Amino acid sequence: MATTTPPAPPQTGWTEAQISDLVVELLADMLRKDVGDLRAELHVKGGGMPVDSLDLFDVLAEFRQRTGLTIPKRRLRRDTMRSVGAFASFAAREATN
Numbered sequence: 001m002a003t004t005t006p007p008a009p010p011q012t013g014w015t016e017a018q019i020s021d022l023v024v025e026l027l028a029d030m031l032r033k034d035v036g037d038l039r040a041e042l043h044v045k046g047g048g049m050p051v052d053s054l055d056l057f058d059v060l061a062e063f064r065q066r067t068g069l070t071i072p073k074r075r076l077r078r079d080t081m082r083s084v085g086a087f088a089s090f091a092a093r094e095a096t097n
Contacts, residue, residue: 023059
């Protein structure tokens with residue numbers, strides 16, 4: 001997944017909302033969709049994750065590059081990857097510098 005934005009400096013205290021916004025942006029880039037369109041699609045479909053678990057690892061790699069935060073992959077479970085909201089909640093709790 002190519003990024004056009006330079007990595008942001010590491011930030012502490014990422015909120016679920018900030019993580020959710022970033023994940024939607026990364027997913028939109030991966031799926032080649034407009035961010036607003038994807039957000040509306042997720043709202044209509046109940047927020048389910050629009051990619052499979054293998055694609056989510058690409059999102060994690062890009063997330064780390066942009067934020068400087070590490071998400072422990074070994075702790076990912078089906079329930080933490082079922083939706084953007086569930087993932088954002090998990091990431092906000094688990095992210096470490």
